[in-house]
Amino acid sequence: MSEIRPVSPDPAIQPPPLSGGQMDYPAHIQTYNGFMNLLKWFSIHMALLLVGLYFMIIANGPWTGGFFILVAIAALVFGLMRNPNLNQDVQSAATGGPPSE
Structure with a gap:
């Protein structure tokens, strides 16, 4: 069976060499879980933000709208943390230590 080699669209850029099929699955899973966590909390943030903007602009309820916007910001910060x-x-940056890998 012949080996498929990657082809670069630009002849000046060499394609990366083929690896032996070794992939870092724990890093892929960690990245996927982090992305899904960020997506979940960003969606919650946007839903609360839209409700807050509705109350501020259309329903003429600036206090209610402001409350929803503050809750939206708090939800995003909570989700990121x-x-x-x-x-x-964040903790290592506050103490001057090295970042995690």
Whole structure:
């Protein structure tokens, strides 16, 4: 069976060499879980933000709208801080330590 080699669209750029099929699955899973966590909390943030903007602009309820916007910001910050790697990076940056890998 012949081996399929990657082809670069630009002849000046060489394609990367083929690896032996070794992939870092734990890193892929960690990245996927982090992305899904961020997507979940960003969706909650946007839903609350839209409700707040509705109350501020259309329903003439600036206090209610302002409350929803503050809750939306708090939800986004809470969701970001629930990510263990980001939380560790923020703590190490505050203390001057090295970031996580």
